[in-house]
Amino acid sequence: MTPPSPLPPDGFVRRTRVLAVGSLLALIVLGLAWELWLAPTGQRTWALKVLPLALPLAGLLKHRLYTYRWLSLLVWLYFTEGIVRATSSDGLVVPLAWTQVVLCVLLFGACAAHVRHRLAQAKLAAT
Known part of the structure; x- marks a missing residue:
């Protein structure tokens, strides 16, 4: 399968990206606040569970479709x-x-909608 063409993002892509980045950042903040201050489980090292969530931030901000795909599984x-x-x-x-x-x-x-829309855009652009 060929990667989607680098079209300028339309309004739907921008909205799904904002929702994905916003909810990802909120998950990171929630995880840190939960394990460090609000209701720690006893060992503050559990706050490290949010580290995998920090990895996809760069990919989301750079519009990397592959990042949206694997984040939707993570x-x-x-x-x-x-x-x-x-x-x-x-x-x-x-x-x-x-x-x-x-x-x-x-x-x-947000990730699923983003991927579906961008793949549909790429399919239309290829025809």
Whole structure:
């Protein structure tokens, strides 16, 4: 499959990119705040779990389609963690976990819509 042509981003691509970057940054901030200040699990080293989320930021900002693809798979690990912690914990952890779940769904939706739209644009440009 050939990569999509470097067309200037349209409004939909810009909106999905903003949503993806925003929800990714929010997940990073949430993860750090959760493990360092709000409801630490006892070992602050769990804050390192957000490091994999920092890797795709550059790719998202550079419009790399491949980054949107693999991030849409990575985010399900954080979704699963959120669901498990939301249903098995109590106290402040529950709303934090549900917030993580919502951010993961937003991030996945933005990535999926972005990839579909850009591939459709590339297909139209090729014809």
